[in-house]
Amino acid sequence: MAQDDNNEHNKRTEADAIVFRDAAVARGGRTIWQHGSFSIPAGSVTAIVGTNGTGKTTMMKAELGLLPLTSGSITILGRPAGAANRLIGYVPQSYTSDIDSNLTAEQSVLLGLTGTRFGIHFVTKEQRAKVREAMAFTGIADKARLRLSELSGGLRQRVAIAQALVSDPKLLMLDEPLANLDLASQRSVVHVLARLNQELGMTIQVVAHDLNMLLPILTGAIYLLDGHPHYAAMNQVLDSSLLTHLYGTQVQVITTPQGDMFVTPTADERQDMVPDTHNPAEVAQFHHHAGSHGASDAPKQTGVTR
Template sequence: MAEAVLQVENLAAAYRKQTVLHDVDVEVEAGSLTGIVGPNGAGKSTFLKTILQLHPALSGTVRYFGLPFKKAKKRIGYVPQRGSVDWDFPTDALDVVTMGLYGQIGWFKWPSRSHQKKAYEALDKMGMADYANRQISQLSGGQQQRVFLARALVQQADLYFMDEPLAGVDAATERAIMTTLKELKARGKTVMVVHHDLQTVADYFDHVLLLNRTVIDHGKTKEVFTNDNITRAYGGNMRLLREEQQHVVHSLK
């Protein structure tokens, strides 16, 4: 196995005294593009928030590149769910992306011209350069998602976590995001993505983490993303899975 960039052991988390994650053990190798897949309420977003210390853990240890989070956080990028962001905040797209550089700039310093150039180039990469001075509240959902991905890219992290970056976006934005994620993987970066569309998992990801409050299975897509494992992960929701499973069988042949 390649270098482990993320090691999670015995992780548990709860909301309002109800356990939503338990006994989660995960080891992620460098240079992988992993889809985090499971039914609604499986704890996928909670998993990301907990390992990033945005939600308290009940138990468990998490190490990045062999280090605790505080010593590794400059190497980590995060794109939250679009619905969790206050899009009415009075700022433009370029400022949002520049915020991704505050680890380099310092919180109480003005960004330099070179910092703004990096932010603009990240927007341009996501096809959003023409919207640099547009208020984020005036952008469409897909455009907002591109801006947040640009903010993550400008960090030049080694490990990226993305919480449903493809949810509710148009087909062109979905293609642009996946092209970017595959480019990151090709450059040796590691990317973990919460993803809800079973029909595209086999095409988009080389690794899969099947999660339903605990790890159902984790590994290479062709080995893990099987009908048996999908049934285990989704339990009795078989009506919703019939067409998706047929597609999975076809995709993995």
């Protein structure tokens, strides 16, 4: 029986790309979040959502092993956080502003294989082929010789994704990839992410403020609420009551006659309305923090406006 339990645990671990076990992070002596216990399946597309200052980017850095945990553990692709980073493609929030704008798109993507080693160094035919493949997949092959300064924000973001893809990662992590992009550029980036997930089976995690553009491809979300991270499938996250608590303002989840869903603030909210400050006793009705895993943390789906 013990052997069967071990086999079942191993199968479950292999099926999970990300596993939190009572994880907690503190910075400057202040706990950012704690009691993180959930599993995210391989092949999923997950958003990390929450208001400013709740620790979304901090969570991604902890997953990469860049920030130590104060308790618990995080396992990424079957290994402790930080140990499997060569299997992870990472697109930081500041990529488009930090990267040298004098580099060509091709040179930028090549950095995904050569690192930050500038100057003269030998580039193999195999490496150039990988760069061309990544650029073709993200739809920027014809921009190879253009400098980043000549590209729009949306095209730069696709360069960043191509750079993350060139090393054939199993997990792609992106921090606010749609920030400061126009609507058309947002759609083009989401289309690339959809293809990566659907055609290559890649597991994707995205830090996001606005869920609407990502809704067609999301399978679940980690939501940071009152200092506790939770994970649930999207049909459970898309709940008016939960999102109102999460964002501190009245939120509706609307489904169109065509079946499309979107999240929107309530238009007739009173001007004198006091923002929801997440009363602990009330929020406790939605969440369970002690040692639970998977979607069991999720609230029941109630109050979705249709």
